[in-house]
Amino acid sequence: MKEFVVYTALRIALFLGSLALVFGVWWAVAGEVPVLWAVVIAFVLSGLGSLWLLNGPREAFALRVQERAARASQAFEEMKSKEDVD
Numbered sequence: 001m002k003e004f005v006v007y008t009a010l011r012i013a014l015f016l017g018s019l020a021l022v023f024g025v026w027w028a029v030a031g032e033v034p035v036l037w038a039v040v041i042a043f044v045l046s047g048l049g050s051l052w053l054l055n056g057p058r059e060a061f062a063l064r065v066q067e068r069a070a071r072a073s074q075a076f077e078e079m080k081s082k083e084d085v086d
Contacts, residue, residue: 003061010054011046018042018049 019042026033050058 003064007057015046018046
């Protein structure tokens with residue numbers, strides 16, 4: 001659960017940082033900012049940035065999910081074999 005919270009928090013922070021950057025640059029250049037376009041551009045930039053910047057936390061989260069799925073699968077197989085014995 002910790003990995004999920006860390007990755008999600010970093011992803012939100014990256015989006016908000018991208019939004020502030022896009023909003024600031026657009027305001028400095030044009031003097032007015034269409035908010036919808038700023039959000040769309042920030043979303044794309046944060047998505048691309050997360051591919052490189054958040055690789056470590058994403059891998060940790062994926063490993064945690066894989067371990068949990070393996071434990072669940074093992075527990076299911078144990079229950080299944082227990083039913084076969086009965």
